[in-house]
Amino acid sequence: MKPSFYDLTYTDLETIVERHGFNNSVTPTLFNWFYKKKRNSPCHNLISKPALAFFERYYDFSLPEIDTVYESEKDRTVKFLFKLNDGQKVETVLIPFNNKYSICLSSQVGCAMNCAFCFTGEQGLKRNLTTGEMIGQFLKAWQWLAENRPGEERILNIVFMGQGEPLHNFDAVKKACEIFLSQFGFSVGVQKITISTAGYLPGLKRWNREMPGVNLALSLHSPFSEKRDELIPINRKYPLDEVLAYIDRIALNKKQFVTYEYILIKDFNDGPLDAEKLGTLLAGKSAYISLIPFNPFPGSRYRRPDMQTVERFKAVLDTFRIPTLIRGVKGDDVLAACGQLNSNG
């Protein structure tokens, strides 16, 4: 099988172009064509015939196939079930805001982290996604918007919060970010990319060293170890206090915040004591809390609290002066909300 063109970073492509003696302009031209202009046809006449023939012969330009599209009637969220070359499937979500979109990308088929509140976690890890498959999710979603909602093909934020633990597939995710950030291609601003982690400390250390400026979101979900152990089993290996102590030592730039995700589960972690302990833990940090009322999925044992409870929880956090937003119920009618993704559609 040919390697995917979409696996190549700008530097990878430069190396190939140089090795084969093609003109230096081939690299920016290809990045401009496929990523800035987002064309899905060969770029005839823009690069030399031998260079075009070489890339067509040795690289695969196909994108993941859309298996099913689910459109929320409630809020215009779109969920894609993609079929990959080997038949595996992953989901990607476009979340609308003011006629623009955030895209939630998957980084693995299934996930090894086994979080108790997550549909993906129940499926176990099937395999890592390649860089090209992550870039492919973005390009296909963009093309779908261009065809189905013309004028709305503006995807401003990229969040690695779909299926998988992105820091557990670090190398491929890092390369995807390099491609998104390249000024010759997508040219996405570094603050527009967020990596979400369950607290996988080895990956977190690499993120800190190797991906400066890319935002971080930590799935916190309970300030109490016993409850967090139940929700996020890797808490037993990398306990929250160790993860938070490590994050505290990271030199964030002035505009950077760490987002702490907190899924509120009825009668489990949604009480005033939970809120106070959470506030105490995060007060004074460059923190931003994202409260997500639990999104049920088939067979889940947890339930969503009512909005009054959610508001009460937020009110306690407000007393600690931590910026807090309630979110994450968009697309729940098509199982596209946080924790609801799966590989079977």
Ligand code: SF4
């Ligand atoms: S919440 Fe994220 S890390 Fe946990 S099982 Fe689901 S996909 Fe994996």
